[in-house]
Amino acid sequence: MRKYYLDVANMSMNKHGEELCGDNVEIANTEDGIIVVMSDGLGSGVKANILGTLTSKIAVTMLKEGATIDETIDTIINTLPECQVRKLAYSTFTIVKIKNSGEVYMVEYDNPPVFLFRNNRSCDIKKNRRIVNGKVIFESRFYMNESDALVIISDGVVHAGVGGLLNLGWEWPHINRYLTNVLHKEVIAQNICRQLLEVCKDLYDNKPGDDTTVVTIKIRKEQNISLFTGPPKNKDDDDILINLVKNATGKKIVCGGTTANIISNALHTPIEIDLKHYTSEVPPMGFMKGIDLVTEGILTLNKVKELLKNYLNSIKKNAIPCAINGSDGASRITNMLINEGTSIDIYIGQAVNPAHQNPSFPDEFNLKIKIVKDIARLLTALGKKVNVNYL
Known part of the structure:
Protein backbone atom coordinates (compact mmCIF):
# COMPACT_ATOMS: atom_id res chain seq x y z
CA MET A 1 0.00 0.00 0.00
CA ARG A 2 1.30 3.43 -0.95
CA LYS A 3 2.51 5.72 1.83
CA TYR A 4 1.91 9.45 1.67
CA TYR A 5 3.53 12.45 3.31
CA LEU A 6 1.16 13.90 5.92
CA ASP A 7 1.53 17.68 5.77
CA VAL A 8 0.04 19.13 8.98
CA ALA A 9 -0.08 22.76 10.11
CA ASN A 10 -2.00 24.80 12.65
CA MET A 11 -2.30 28.51 13.37
CA SER A 12 -4.22 30.48 16.00
CA MET A 13 -5.18 34.01 16.99
CA ASN A 14 -5.94 34.91 20.61
CA LYS A 15 -9.11 36.75 21.51
CA HIS A 16 -8.37 40.48 21.61
CA GLY A 17 -6.91 41.48 24.96
CA GLU A 18 -6.03 37.92 26.03
CA GLU A 19 -2.45 36.71 26.44
CA LEU A 20 -3.38 33.02 26.21
CA CYS A 21 -5.41 31.19 23.58
CA GLY A 22 -8.38 29.09 24.69
CA ASP A 23 -7.91 26.80 21.67
CA ASN A 24 -5.17 24.20 21.80
CA VAL A 25 -3.75 21.83 19.18
CA GLU A 26 -1.71 18.71 19.93
CA ILE A 27 -0.03 16.62 17.22
CA ALA A 28 1.62 13.25 17.93
CA ASN A 29 3.46 10.91 15.59
CA THR A 30 2.54 7.23 15.65
CA GLU A 31 4.25 4.24 14.04
CA ASP A 32 2.08 4.52 10.93
CA GLY A 33 0.75 8.09 10.94
CA ILE A 34 -0.29 10.93 13.22
CA ILE A 35 -2.93 11.91 15.77
CA VAL A 36 -4.23 15.49 15.69
CA VAL A 37 -6.44 16.96 18.43
CA MET A 38 -7.92 20.46 18.33
CA SER A 39 -9.80 21.52 21.47
CA ASP A 40 -11.66 24.73 22.34
CA GLY A 41 -11.95 25.53 26.04
CA LEU A 42 -15.05 27.20 27.43
CA GLY A 43 -14.77 31.00 27.42
CA SER A 44 -11.40 32.64 26.85
CA GLY A 45 -8.16 33.48 28.61
CA VAL A 46 -6.44 31.43 31.29
CA LYS A 47 -9.39 29.17 32.20
CA ALA A 48 -10.15 28.37 28.58
CA ASN A 49 -6.47 27.69 27.94
CA ILE A 50 -6.35 25.20 30.83
CA LEU A 51 -9.50 23.43 29.65
CA GLY A 52 -8.36 23.26 26.04
CA THR A 53 -4.83 22.16 26.91
CA LEU A 54 -5.99 19.44 29.32
CA THR A 55 -8.47 18.10 26.77
CA SER A 56 -6.03 17.90 23.87
CA LYS A 57 -3.14 16.49 25.91
CA ILE A 58 -5.30 13.82 27.57
CA ALA A 59 -6.80 12.81 24.22
CA VAL A 60 -3.56 12.61 22.27
CA THR A 61 -1.72 10.78 25.08
CA MET A 62 -4.44 8.17 25.67
CA LEU A 63 -5.13 7.51 22.00
CA LYS A 64 -1.42 7.14 21.27
CA GLU A 65 -1.23 4.53 24.04
CA GLY A 66 -4.11 2.57 22.51
CA ALA A 67 -7.11 3.73 24.57
CA THR A 68 -10.56 3.67 22.96
CA ILE A 69 -12.44 6.87 22.20
CA ASP A 70 -14.99 5.96 24.91
CA GLU A 71 -12.24 5.62 27.53
CA THR A 72 -10.67 8.86 26.37
CA ILE A 73 -13.90 10.86 26.56
CA ASP A 74 -14.69 9.42 30.01
CA THR A 75 -11.28 10.51 31.25
CA ILE A 76 -11.66 14.02 29.80
CA ILE A 77 -15.09 14.50 31.39
CA ASN A 78 -13.92 13.26 34.77
CA THR A 79 -10.70 15.30 34.70
CA LEU A 80 -11.72 18.78 33.54
CA PRO A 81 -12.19 21.31 36.35
CA GLU A 82 -15.67 22.78 36.65
CA CYS A 83 -16.25 26.43 35.79
CA GLN A 84 -17.49 28.10 39.00
CA VAL A 85 -19.59 30.63 37.06
CA ARG A 86 -21.34 28.36 34.56
CA LYS A 87 -21.04 25.14 36.57
CA LEU A 88 -19.66 23.40 33.46
CA ALA A 89 -16.50 21.45 32.81
CA TYR A 90 -16.52 21.99 29.13
CA SER A 91 -14.22 21.78 26.14
CA THR A 92 -15.16 20.94 22.58
CA PHE A 93 -12.78 18.87 20.48
CA THR A 94 -12.02 17.33 17.10
CA ILE A 95 -9.80 14.26 16.92
CA VAL A 96 -8.22 12.92 13.73
CA LYS A 97 -6.20 9.72 13.55
CA ILE A 98 -4.68 9.39 10.09
CA LYS A 99 -2.34 6.75 8.73
CA ASN A 100 0.33 7.20 6.07
CA SER A 101 -1.89 5.11 3.80
CA GLY A 102 -4.60 7.82 3.97
CA GLU A 103 -6.94 5.88 6.29
CA VAL A 104 -8.78 8.32 8.61
CA TYR A 105 -10.73 7.90 11.85
CA MET A 106 -12.29 11.16 13.06
CA VAL A 107 -14.34 12.17 16.11
CA GLU A 108 -16.12 15.53 16.38
CA TYR A 109 -17.67 16.98 19.53
CA ASP A 110 -19.38 20.38 19.34
CA ASN A 111 -16.80 22.01 17.05
CA PRO A 112 -17.83 23.36 13.63
CA PRO A 113 -17.98 20.54 11.02
CA VAL A 114 -14.67 19.59 9.42
CA PHE A 115 -14.07 20.45 5.76
CA LEU A 116 -12.92 17.70 3.37
CA PHE A 117 -11.64 18.55 -0.10
CA ARG A 118 -10.95 16.10 -2.91
CA ASN A 119 -9.66 17.30 -6.28
CA ASN A 120 -10.05 20.82 -4.84
CA ARG A 121 -13.79 20.25 -4.40
CA SER A 122 -15.73 20.05 -1.16
CA CYS A 123 -16.91 16.55 -0.19
CA ASP A 124 -19.48 15.39 2.34
CA ILE A 125 -18.26 13.20 5.19
CA LYS A 126 -20.50 10.32 6.24
CA LYS A 127 -20.86 10.53 10.04
CA ASN A 128 -22.18 8.17 12.68
CA ARG A 129 -23.94 9.84 15.65
CA ARG A 130 -23.20 8.24 19.00
CA ILE A 131 -23.63 9.07 22.70
CA VAL A 132 -20.65 8.57 25.01
CA ASN A 133 -21.07 9.41 28.71
CA GLY A 134 -23.95 11.71 27.90
CA LYS A 135 -22.06 13.52 25.13
CA VAL A 136 -23.16 13.39 21.50
CA ILE A 137 -20.20 12.70 19.24
CA PHE A 138 -19.89 12.11 15.51
CA GLU A 139 -17.55 9.40 14.24
CA SER A 140 -16.24 9.11 10.67
CA ARG A 141 -14.09 6.57 8.87
CA PHE A 142 -12.84 7.25 5.35
CA TYR A 143 -9.77 7.36 3.12
CA MET A 144 -7.89 10.37 1.82
CA ASN A 145 -5.97 10.34 -1.46
CA GLU A 146 -3.08 12.39 -2.81
CA SER A 147 -3.85 16.15 -2.78
CA ASP A 148 -6.89 15.70 -0.48
CA ALA A 149 -7.16 18.11 2.45
CA LEU A 150 -8.92 18.24 5.82
CA VAL A 151 -9.47 21.65 7.42
CA ILE A 152 -10.47 21.83 11.09
CA ILE A 153 -11.67 25.13 12.56
CA SER A 154 -12.70 26.46 15.96
CA ASP A 155 -15.88 28.53 16.24
CA GLY A 156 -13.79 31.70 16.18
CA VAL A 157 -13.57 31.26 12.41
CA VAL A 158 -17.36 30.98 12.04
CA HIS A 159 -17.88 34.00 14.33
CA ALA A 160 -15.48 36.23 12.40
CA GLY A 161 -17.18 39.51 11.55
CA VAL A 162 -20.19 39.08 13.87
CA GLY A 163 -21.70 42.49 14.66
CA GLY A 164 -19.17 44.14 12.35
CA LEU A 165 -18.54 43.46 8.69
CA LEU A 166 -20.87 40.45 8.73
CA ASN A 167 -24.07 40.43 10.82
CA LEU A 168 -24.16 36.67 11.20
CA GLY A 169 -20.44 36.02 11.04
CA TRP A 170 -18.56 34.10 8.37
CA GLU A 171 -20.95 31.20 7.91
CA TRP A 172 -19.77 27.64 7.19
CA PRO A 173 -20.92 27.56 3.51
CA HIS A 174 -19.07 30.80 2.80
CA ILE A 175 -15.89 29.50 4.46
CA ASN A 176 -16.25 26.33 2.39
CA ARG A 177 -16.46 28.36 -0.80
CA TYR A 178 -13.41 30.43 0.15
CA LEU A 179 -11.34 27.34 0.98
CA THR A 180 -12.27 25.83 -2.39
CA ASN A 181 -10.64 28.83 -4.09
CA VAL A 182 -7.60 28.71 -1.79
CA LEU A 183 -6.97 25.04 -2.53
CA HIS A 184 -6.76 25.78 -6.23
CA LYS A 185 -3.75 28.01 -5.50
CA GLU A 186 -2.06 26.69 -2.35
CA VAL A 187 -0.32 23.32 -2.04
CA ILE A 188 1.04 23.17 1.50
CA ALA A 189 -0.93 23.07 4.75
CA GLN A 190 0.80 26.10 6.30
CA ASN A 191 -0.25 28.39 3.44
CA ILE A 192 -3.87 27.20 3.59
CA CYS A 193 -3.97 27.99 7.33
CA ARG A 194 -2.37 31.38 6.74
CA GLN A 195 -4.80 32.39 4.01
CA LEU A 196 -7.86 31.47 6.08
CA LEU A 197 -6.60 33.13 9.25
CA GLU A 198 -5.70 36.35 7.41
CA VAL A 199 -9.31 36.71 6.26
CA CYS A 200 -10.53 36.10 9.83
CA LYS A 201 -8.13 38.76 11.06
CA ASP A 202 -9.54 41.25 8.54
CA LEU A 203 -13.15 40.37 9.39
CA TYR A 204 -12.40 40.96 13.07
CA ASP A 205 -10.73 44.28 12.12
CA ASN A 206 -7.55 43.03 13.86
CA LYS A 207 -9.45 42.65 17.15
CA PRO A 208 -10.58 39.00 17.30
CA GLY A 209 -13.77 38.58 19.31
CA ASP A 210 -12.95 34.93 19.97
CA ASP A 211 -9.99 32.56 19.96
CA THR A 212 -9.57 31.48 16.35
CA THR A 213 -7.78 28.34 15.18
CA VAL A 214 -7.25 26.57 11.86
CA VAL A 215 -5.71 23.12 11.40
CA THR A 216 -4.97 21.73 7.94
CA ILE A 217 -3.98 18.17 7.06
CA LYS A 218 -2.88 17.77 3.45
CA ILE A 219 -2.03 14.46 1.79
CA ARG A 220 1.00 14.87 -0.44
CA LYS A 221 3.39 12.62 -2.29
CA GLU A 222 6.99 12.66 -1.13
CA GLN A 223 9.03 15.43 -2.78
Whole structure:
Protein backbone atom coordinates (compact mmCIF):
# COMPACT_ATOMS: atom_id res chain seq x y z
CA MET A 1 0.00 0.00 0.00
CA ARG A 2 1.30 3.43 -0.95
CA LYS A 3 2.51 5.72 1.83
CA TYR A 4 1.91 9.45 1.67
CA TYR A 5 3.53 12.45 3.31
CA LEU A 6 1.16 13.90 5.92
CA ASP A 7 1.53 17.68 5.77
CA VAL A 8 0.04 19.13 8.98
CA ALA A 9 -0.08 22.76 10.11
CA ASN A 10 -2.00 24.80 12.65
CA MET A 11 -2.30 28.51 13.37
CA SER A 12 -4.22 30.48 16.00
CA MET A 13 -5.18 34.01 16.99
CA ASN A 14 -5.94 34.91 20.61
CA LYS A 15 -9.11 36.75 21.51
CA HIS A 16 -8.37 40.48 21.61
CA GLY A 17 -6.91 41.48 24.96
CA GLU A 18 -6.03 37.92 26.03
CA GLU A 19 -2.45 36.71 26.44
CA LEU A 20 -3.38 33.02 26.21
CA CYS A 21 -5.41 31.19 23.58
CA GLY A 22 -8.38 29.09 24.69
CA ASP A 23 -7.91 26.80 21.67
CA ASN A 24 -5.17 24.20 21.80
CA VAL A 25 -3.75 21.83 19.18
CA GLU A 26 -1.71 18.71 19.93
CA ILE A 27 -0.03 16.62 17.22
CA ALA A 28 1.62 13.25 17.93
CA ASN A 29 3.46 10.91 15.59
CA THR A 30 2.54 7.23 15.65
CA GLU A 31 4.25 4.24 14.04
CA ASP A 32 2.08 4.52 10.93
CA GLY A 33 0.75 8.09 10.94
CA ILE A 34 -0.29 10.93 13.22
CA ILE A 35 -2.93 11.91 15.77
CA VAL A 36 -4.23 15.49 15.69
CA VAL A 37 -6.44 16.96 18.43
CA MET A 38 -7.92 20.46 18.33
CA SER A 39 -9.80 21.52 21.47
CA ASP A 40 -11.66 24.73 22.34
CA GLY A 41 -11.95 25.53 26.04
CA LEU A 42 -15.05 27.20 27.43
CA GLY A 43 -14.77 31.00 27.42
CA SER A 44 -11.40 32.64 26.85
CA GLY A 45 -8.16 33.48 28.61
CA VAL A 46 -6.44 31.43 31.29
CA LYS A 47 -9.39 29.17 32.20
CA ALA A 48 -10.15 28.37 28.58
CA ASN A 49 -6.47 27.69 27.94
CA ILE A 50 -6.35 25.20 30.83
CA LEU A 51 -9.50 23.43 29.65
CA GLY A 52 -8.36 23.26 26.04
CA THR A 53 -4.83 22.16 26.91
CA LEU A 54 -5.99 19.44 29.32
CA THR A 55 -8.47 18.10 26.77
CA SER A 56 -6.03 17.90 23.87
CA LYS A 57 -3.14 16.49 25.91
CA ILE A 58 -5.30 13.82 27.57
CA ALA A 59 -6.80 12.81 24.22
CA VAL A 60 -3.56 12.61 22.27
CA THR A 61 -1.72 10.78 25.08
CA MET A 62 -4.44 8.17 25.67
CA LEU A 63 -5.13 7.51 22.00
CA LYS A 64 -1.42 7.14 21.27
CA GLU A 65 -1.23 4.53 24.04
CA GLY A 66 -4.11 2.57 22.51
CA ALA A 67 -7.11 3.73 24.57
CA THR A 68 -10.56 3.67 22.96
CA ILE A 69 -12.44 6.87 22.20
CA ASP A 70 -14.99 5.96 24.91
CA GLU A 71 -12.24 5.62 27.53
CA THR A 72 -10.67 8.86 26.37
CA ILE A 73 -13.90 10.86 26.56
CA ASP A 74 -14.69 9.42 30.01
CA THR A 75 -11.28 10.51 31.25
CA ILE A 76 -11.66 14.02 29.80
CA ILE A 77 -15.09 14.50 31.39
CA ASN A 78 -13.92 13.26 34.77
CA THR A 79 -10.70 15.30 34.70
CA LEU A 80 -11.72 18.78 33.54
CA PRO A 81 -12.19 21.31 36.35
CA GLU A 82 -15.67 22.78 36.65
CA CYS A 83 -16.25 26.43 35.79
CA GLN A 84 -17.49 28.10 39.00
CA VAL A 85 -19.59 30.63 37.06
CA ARG A 86 -21.34 28.36 34.56
CA LYS A 87 -21.04 25.14 36.57
CA LEU A 88 -19.66 23.40 33.46
CA ALA A 89 -16.50 21.45 32.81
CA TYR A 90 -16.52 21.99 29.13
CA SER A 91 -14.22 21.78 26.14
CA THR A 92 -15.16 20.94 22.58
CA PHE A 93 -12.78 18.87 20.48
CA THR A 94 -12.02 17.33 17.10
CA ILE A 95 -9.80 14.26 16.92
CA VAL A 96 -8.22 12.92 13.73
CA LYS A 97 -6.20 9.72 13.55
CA ILE A 98 -4.68 9.39 10.09
CA LYS A 99 -2.34 6.75 8.73
CA ASN A 100 0.33 7.20 6.07
CA SER A 101 -1.89 5.11 3.80
CA GLY A 102 -4.60 7.82 3.97
CA GLU A 103 -6.94 5.88 6.29
CA VAL A 104 -8.78 8.32 8.61
CA TYR A 105 -10.73 7.90 11.85
CA MET A 106 -12.29 11.16 13.06
CA VAL A 107 -14.34 12.17 16.11
CA GLU A 108 -16.12 15.53 16.38
CA TYR A 109 -17.67 16.98 19.53
CA ASP A 110 -19.38 20.38 19.34
CA ASN A 111 -16.80 22.01 17.05
CA PRO A 112 -17.83 23.36 13.63
CA PRO A 113 -17.98 20.54 11.02
CA VAL A 114 -14.67 19.59 9.42
CA PHE A 115 -14.07 20.45 5.76
CA LEU A 116 -12.92 17.70 3.37
CA PHE A 117 -11.64 18.55 -0.10
CA ARG A 118 -10.95 16.10 -2.91
CA ASN A 119 -9.66 17.30 -6.28
CA ASN A 120 -10.05 20.82 -4.84
CA ARG A 121 -13.79 20.25 -4.40
CA SER A 122 -15.73 20.05 -1.16
CA CYS A 123 -16.91 16.55 -0.19
CA ASP A 124 -19.48 15.39 2.34
CA ILE A 125 -18.26 13.20 5.19
CA LYS A 126 -20.50 10.32 6.24
CA LYS A 127 -20.86 10.53 10.04
CA ASN A 128 -22.18 8.17 12.68
CA ARG A 129 -23.94 9.84 15.65
CA ARG A 130 -23.20 8.24 19.00
CA ILE A 131 -23.63 9.07 22.70
CA VAL A 132 -20.65 8.57 25.01
CA ASN A 133 -21.07 9.41 28.71
CA GLY A 134 -23.95 11.71 27.90
CA LYS A 135 -22.06 13.52 25.13
CA VAL A 136 -23.16 13.39 21.50
CA ILE A 137 -20.20 12.70 19.24
CA PHE A 138 -19.89 12.11 15.51
CA GLU A 139 -17.55 9.40 14.24
CA SER A 140 -16.24 9.11 10.67
CA ARG A 141 -14.09 6.57 8.87
CA PHE A 142 -12.84 7.25 5.35
CA TYR A 143 -9.77 7.36 3.12
CA MET A 144 -7.89 10.37 1.82
CA ASN A 145 -5.97 10.34 -1.46
CA GLU A 146 -3.08 12.39 -2.81
CA SER A 147 -3.85 16.15 -2.78
CA ASP A 148 -6.89 15.70 -0.48
CA ALA A 149 -7.16 18.11 2.45
CA LEU A 150 -8.92 18.24 5.82
CA VAL A 151 -9.47 21.65 7.42
CA ILE A 152 -10.47 21.83 11.09
CA ILE A 153 -11.67 25.13 12.56
CA SER A 154 -12.70 26.46 15.96
CA ASP A 155 -15.88 28.53 16.24
CA GLY A 156 -13.79 31.70 16.18
CA VAL A 157 -13.57 31.26 12.41
CA VAL A 158 -17.36 30.98 12.04
CA HIS A 159 -17.88 34.00 14.33
CA ALA A 160 -15.48 36.23 12.40
CA GLY A 161 -17.18 39.51 11.55
CA VAL A 162 -20.19 39.08 13.87
CA GLY A 163 -21.70 42.49 14.66
CA GLY A 164 -19.17 44.14 12.35
CA LEU A 165 -18.54 43.46 8.69
CA LEU A 166 -20.87 40.45 8.73
CA ASN A 167 -24.07 40.43 10.82
CA LEU A 168 -24.16 36.67 11.20
CA GLY A 169 -20.44 36.02 11.04
CA TRP A 170 -18.56 34.10 8.37
CA GLU A 171 -20.95 31.20 7.91
CA TRP A 172 -19.77 27.64 7.19
CA PRO A 173 -20.92 27.56 3.51
CA HIS A 174 -19.07 30.80 2.80
CA ILE A 175 -15.89 29.50 4.46
CA ASN A 176 -16.25 26.33 2.39
CA ARG A 177 -16.46 28.36 -0.80
CA TYR A 178 -13.41 30.43 0.15
CA LEU A 179 -11.34 27.34 0.98
CA THR A 180 -12.27 25.83 -2.39
CA ASN A 181 -10.64 28.83 -4.09
CA VAL A 182 -7.60 28.71 -1.79
CA LEU A 183 -6.97 25.04 -2.53
CA HIS A 184 -6.76 25.78 -6.23
CA LYS A 185 -3.75 28.01 -5.50
CA GLU A 186 -2.06 26.69 -2.35
CA VAL A 187 -0.32 23.32 -2.04
CA ILE A 188 1.04 23.17 1.50
CA ALA A 189 -0.93 23.07 4.75
CA GLN A 190 0.80 26.10 6.30
CA ASN A 191 -0.25 28.39 3.44
CA ILE A 192 -3.87 27.20 3.59
CA CYS A 193 -3.97 27.99 7.33
CA ARG A 194 -2.37 31.38 6.74
CA GLN A 195 -4.80 32.39 4.01
CA LEU A 196 -7.86 31.47 6.08
CA LEU A 197 -6.60 33.13 9.25
CA GLU A 198 -5.70 36.35 7.41
CA VAL A 199 -9.31 36.71 6.26
CA CYS A 200 -10.53 36.10 9.83
CA LYS A 201 -8.13 38.76 11.06
CA ASP A 202 -9.54 41.25 8.54
CA LEU A 203 -13.15 40.37 9.39
CA TYR A 204 -12.40 40.96 13.07
CA ASP A 205 -10.73 44.28 12.12
CA ASN A 206 -7.55 43.03 13.86
CA LYS A 207 -9.45 42.65 17.15
CA PRO A 208 -10.58 39.00 17.30
CA GLY A 209 -13.77 38.58 19.31
CA ASP A 210 -12.95 34.93 19.97
CA ASP A 211 -9.99 32.56 19.96
CA THR A 212 -9.57 31.48 16.35
CA THR A 213 -7.78 28.34 15.18
CA VAL A 214 -7.25 26.57 11.86
CA VAL A 215 -5.71 23.12 11.40
CA THR A 216 -4.97 21.73 7.94
CA ILE A 217 -3.98 18.17 7.06
CA LYS A 218 -2.88 17.77 3.45
CA ILE A 219 -2.03 14.46 1.79
CA ARG A 220 1.00 14.87 -0.44
CA LYS A 221 3.39 12.62 -2.29
CA GLU A 222 6.99 12.66 -1.13
CA GLN A 223 9.03 15.43 -2.78
CA ASN A 224 12.77 15.19 -2.24
CA ILE A 225 15.15 18.14 -2.52
CA SER A 226 18.92 17.68 -2.58
CA LEU A 227 21.10 20.64 -1.60
CA PHE A 228 24.84 20.52 -2.39
CA THR A 229 27.25 23.03 -0.89
CA GLY A 230 31.03 23.09 -0.63
CA PRO A 231 33.62 20.92 -2.38
CA PRO A 232 34.69 17.64 -0.70
CA LYS A 233 37.43 17.75 1.92
CA ASN A 234 39.66 15.65 -0.35
CA LYS A 235 40.02 16.67 -4.00
CA ASP A 236 40.00 12.97 -4.97
CA ASP A 237 36.38 12.74 -3.75
CA ASP A 238 35.05 15.14 -6.40
CA ASP A 239 33.79 12.11 -8.35
CA ILE A 240 31.67 11.11 -5.37
CA LEU A 241 30.05 14.54 -5.42
CA ILE A 242 29.39 14.30 -9.17
CA ASN A 243 27.75 10.86 -8.83
CA LEU A 244 25.56 12.10 -5.99
CA VAL A 245 24.39 15.00 -8.14
CA LYS A 246 23.70 12.72 -11.12
CA ASN A 247 21.74 10.17 -9.07
CA ALA A 248 19.82 12.54 -6.80
CA THR A 249 16.04 12.33 -7.15
CA GLY A 250 13.71 15.31 -7.05
CA LYS A 251 14.91 18.90 -7.23
CA LYS A 252 18.57 19.87 -6.97
CA ILE A 253 20.11 23.01 -5.48
CA VAL A 254 23.80 23.89 -5.66
CA CYS A 255 25.20 26.57 -3.33
CA GLY A 256 28.71 27.92 -3.80
CA GLY A 257 30.79 28.96 -6.80
CA THR A 258 33.49 26.32 -6.36
CA THR A 259 30.93 23.53 -6.00
CA ALA A 260 29.01 24.76 -9.04
CA ASN A 261 32.20 24.91 -11.14
CA ILE A 262 33.19 21.35 -10.20
CA ILE A 263 29.76 20.11 -11.30
CA SER A 264 29.71 22.32 -14.41
CA ASN A 265 33.11 21.05 -15.61
CA ALA A 266 32.29 17.40 -14.94
CA LEU A 267 28.90 17.57 -16.68
CA HIS A 268 30.19 19.86 -19.47
CA THR A 269 27.32 22.21 -18.70
CA PRO A 270 27.94 25.98 -18.60
CA ILE A 271 26.65 28.25 -15.84
CA GLU A 272 24.69 31.33 -16.85
CA ILE A 273 24.70 34.16 -14.32
CA ASP A 274 21.42 35.98 -13.52
CA LEU A 275 22.24 39.62 -12.85
CA LYS A 276 18.60 40.69 -12.39
CA HIS A 277 17.58 39.00 -9.16
CA TYR A 278 19.85 39.84 -6.25
CA THR A 279 19.94 42.15 -3.23
CA SER A 280 22.54 43.95 -1.13
CA GLU A 281 22.61 40.84 1.12
CA VAL A 282 22.22 38.06 -1.45
CA PRO A 283 24.55 37.71 -4.48
CA PRO A 284 23.25 36.84 -7.97
CA MET A 285 22.06 33.34 -8.90
CA GLY A 286 23.09 31.13 -11.78
CA PHE A 287 21.42 28.63 -14.09
CA MET A 288 22.75 25.23 -15.13
CA LYS A 289 21.02 22.53 -17.16
CA GLY A 290 19.97 19.64 -14.92
CA ILE A 291 20.14 21.76 -11.75
CA ASP A 292 17.04 23.57 -10.48
CA LEU A 293 18.87 26.39 -8.72
CA VAL A 294 22.50 27.56 -8.50
CA THR A 295 23.49 30.20 -5.96
CA GLU A 296 26.46 31.69 -4.14
CA GLY A 297 27.42 29.87 -0.96
CA ILE A 298 27.81 31.20 2.56
CA LEU A 299 26.04 34.59 2.24
CA THR A 300 23.04 33.02 0.55
CA LEU A 301 22.83 30.14 3.03
CA ASN A 302 23.09 32.53 5.96
CA LYS A 303 20.14 34.48 4.54
CA VAL A 304 18.20 31.22 4.09
CA LYS A 305 18.84 30.48 7.76
CA GLU A 306 17.54 33.96 8.71
CA LEU A 307 14.37 33.57 6.61
CA LEU A 308 13.65 30.12 8.04
CA LYS A 309 14.23 31.35 11.58
CA ASN A 310 11.83 34.29 11.14
CA TYR A 311 9.21 32.02 9.57
CA LEU A 312 9.44 29.50 12.42
CA ASN A 313 9.40 32.22 15.10
CA SER A 314 6.16 33.61 13.64
CA ILE A 315 4.55 30.19 13.94
CA LYS A 316 5.77 29.75 17.52
CA LYS A 317 4.30 33.14 18.46
CA ASN A 318 0.93 32.22 16.90
CA ALA A 319 1.49 35.03 14.41
CA ILE A 320 0.64 34.67 10.74
CA PRO A 321 3.93 34.04 8.88
CA CYS A 322 4.53 36.36 5.97
CA ALA A 323 4.80 34.78 2.55
CA ILE A 324 8.37 34.71 1.24
CA ASN A 325 7.97 36.62 -2.00
CA GLY A 326 11.54 37.59 -2.84
CA SER A 327 13.03 36.60 -6.20
CA ASP A 328 16.65 36.45 -4.99
CA GLY A 329 18.51 33.17 -4.49
CA ALA A 330 17.94 32.90 -0.73
CA SER A 331 14.20 33.54 -1.03
CA ARG A 332 13.88 30.99 -3.81
CA ILE A 333 15.77 28.34 -1.83
CA THR A 334 13.66 29.03 1.27
CA ASN A 335 10.43 28.84 -0.73
CA MET A 336 11.47 25.51 -2.24
CA LEU A 337 12.43 24.06 1.14
CA ILE A 338 9.21 25.21 2.85
CA ASN A 339 6.63 24.90 0.09
CA GLU A 340 7.86 22.01 -2.02
CA GLY A 341 10.20 19.69 -0.16
CA THR A 342 8.97 16.98 2.21
CA SER A 343 12.39 15.37 2.65
CA ILE A 344 15.64 17.30 2.35
CA ASP A 345 19.07 15.73 1.71
CA ILE A 346 21.94 18.14 2.40
CA TYR A 347 25.43 17.29 1.15
CA ILE A 348 28.13 19.51 2.62
CA GLY A 349 31.72 19.40 1.47
CA GLN A 350 34.18 19.97 4.28
CA ALA A 351 36.90 21.71 2.28
CA VAL A 352 37.78 24.94 4.11
CA ASN A 353 37.55 28.25 2.31
CA PRO A 354 40.35 30.43 3.82
CA ALA A 355 38.22 33.51 3.18
CA HIS A 356 35.60 32.17 5.63
CA GLN A 357 37.65 30.15 8.05
CA ASN A 358 41.12 29.67 9.51
CA PRO A 359 42.26 26.33 7.98
CA SER A 360 43.90 25.38 11.28
CA PHE A 361 40.60 25.47 13.16
CA PRO A 362 38.81 22.16 13.91
CA ASP A 363 35.95 21.13 11.57
CA GLU A 364 33.32 21.93 14.20
CA PHE A 365 34.29 25.60 13.93
CA ASN A 366 33.69 25.66 10.17
CA LEU A 367 31.24 28.52 9.58
CA LYS A 368 29.45 26.91 6.64
CA ILE A 369 28.94 23.64 8.56
CA LYS A 370 27.47 25.59 11.48
CA ILE A 371 25.05 27.45 9.18
CA VAL A 372 23.98 24.21 7.47
CA LYS A 373 23.39 22.51 10.84
CA ASP A 374 21.21 25.46 11.88
CA ILE A 375 19.24 25.21 8.62
CA ALA A 376 18.74 21.47 9.17
CA ARG A 377 17.50 22.11 12.72
CA LEU A 378 15.03 24.75 11.53
CA LEU A 379 13.71 22.52 8.74
CA THR A 380 13.24 19.66 11.19
CA ALA A 381 11.23 21.98 13.45
CA LEU A 382 9.04 22.74 10.43
CA GLY A 383 8.26 19.03 10.06
CA LYS A 384 10.67 18.18 7.25
CA LYS A 385 12.68 14.96 7.08
CA VAL A 386 16.29 16.13 6.94
CA ASN A 387 19.49 14.16 6.31
CA VAL A 388 22.89 15.88 6.49
CA ASN A 389 25.75 14.11 4.73
CA TYR A 390 29.42 15.14 4.90
CA LEU A 391 31.91 14.84 2.02
